[in-house]
Amino acid sequence: MDLMVIDIWLIIEKLALVAIVVSISLLIAMYSTYAERKVAAYLQDRRGPNRAGPFGILQPLADGGKLFFKEEIIPLTSSKFLFVLGPALAMITALMTSAVIPWGGTLNWFERNISLQIADINIGVLYIFGVISLSVYGIMIGGWASNNKFSLLAGIRGASQMISYELAMGLTLIALLMLTGSLKMSVIVEQQINGPWNIVYQPLGFLVFFICALAETNRTPFDLPEAENELNFGYHQEYSSMKLGFYLFAEYIAMFISSAIMATLYFGGYDIPFVNESSLSASIGHNLVTILGGFALLLKVSFFLFVFIWIRWTIPRFRYDQLMNLGWKKLIPLALFNMVITAVVILLLDK
Amino acid sequence: MQALTDKIKVLERKPMTIGERLYLPAIIKGMLITFSHLFKKRPTISYPEQKRYFPSVWRGVQILNRDEEGRERCTACGLCAVACPAEAITMEGAERMPGEEHLYKEEKYAAKYEINMLRCIFCGLCEEACPKDAIYLSQTFAPANYHRKGFIYDKQDLLIPHPIEEPDRYKQALGERATALKQKAKTSEEESMDN
């Protein structure tokens, strides 16, 4: 057997890309905590944080610093190891999804074509789905290891909520995949650059996907796992210091990543709207267009982040039975209907 | 039963229509309402940089006044304590000793003077009762405190800064109210004289 040919530059390039993507995700998650407080304040006619730095721009650093220096309390749990593993898992699964999202086209540097996607695997969509299905463990293990009845209840709630909404999410993805015919994220984006965005064909699918994304990231109106008023902050009740910070932070990273997924699957990814990329790259250069495309993606992502926050400060939390009713009796039939209609239309158009 | 007002609105609990059961129109309506608040004027006053306007007749926390030479005006007559509807004021009088003439204006002075700010209703009756112009309500409010006993203001908390040694702080503490009241008293006196 021959040795695998290892391109050392490829490894360096990918490592650098991983570092950049992870740090950008962390930075954006940091500032989405700030954006959350600021938008919440503005929606409620307040001013929001404005003391740390100009316009309170250093507030996330102050919050993070505070969390780091808080006393770390590990209760007499059934397992110290699992207690620490919980927030770590939440953070890892939140970050892992970013590997298959194409953050831009290719850059031409030193006669190398550098793709702005960490791994263009041929099952990209399924990979995302797999990692999302693993994100339950962070909540469940943390909730159970806290050795607290409220935490356990919240962990179980979170798990059942995530499993329920994963089904509807998967069904909408099937409809989308019938359209694109490929599981590769890069191909899906490529098709949208050359044709109309998928939202045009799949408005209902997007709506269901968006609602499921809200539920998967545990955002209001589906934030039952951390219900303050009935479960005392739910699964992270016993957590303090940066372990609590990790849980809170993982939520914002998941929000960022799921916004990126929605932008990629339904809103053309790094496609700059109303612009023909190939003619633009002829006039201003390939690299510049790629960077502009990356910014277009980030703009779309920040729009979705705003919608997430906007929804949080508008809609009150669902009751648990309402949540389950919505998931099983409304969203899954809707997603199935969407899937069947899509299949029929595709078959008819092919004939 | 006869309706007490004509403003009663009878709530009809009909089963929801399909449009209502979709929830989405209602949700979008709510989201637009919150969105419109992004462009509303914010009533917040950023406190240390910005201070709210207190009118000259604002009845804030009390001050014990001094005369032009900086002597305490209060003679511990107790009229303010009698006038106080909330019974917030207590005091103890003492006799002025020889050599203390630069401290107290009259032969008798208040050795102890306390106002319980948790009881005070800022009605200003003490100010009206005082025959010696010794107590005034100033243009600030009583600041927050962590303990109940911090709200019982003793004489040191209430006394106005010395007008000769610290003229700026004296003026600030006195505010516009004392002069405005004096002006008002003068005009009303003149009016009564005219009549």
Added chain:
Amino acid sequence: MTIIQILFWLLSALVLLSAIMVVINRHPVYSVIWLIITFFGISGHYILLNAQFLAVVNIIVYAGAIMVLFLFVIMLMNLNKDMEPQKSKWLKLVGAIACGCLLLVLIAALKDIDINNQIAETNTGNIGLIENLGTVLFTKYVIPFEISSILFLSAMIGAVVIGKKD
């Protein structure tokens, strides 16, 4: 040793170790977590065989859904050492004999397999890719595939019937 071989041995060691830990761990929650690690190791093997679809589906279905339900039930029942029922000596002996028989059957079945002619297609084969798998499932094996879907459907209906009140 190539990188693939090193990975293979590492993954195999991981899978075997975690599988043993599933059995010998006394706490059910830990057993489930070790089982999840086992599934990850097996998914790693699939990736080495260039069967990425199988790898991811293994994670989605087993690690992401079934094991969550396992954990769910175990956490809700709050099993711990004190509540573990004491089994009699005879029962243990019967269990050991039954497992020994199973092992014997497995060894007998695997003994005659010619390993040398079965070369694993590492990193080159494309049987496990989604297009090929889909084609095979919907053409060559379409009848077993549909029959198994009916099996799942009947299981679902059964669950609904049991779950319904009265």
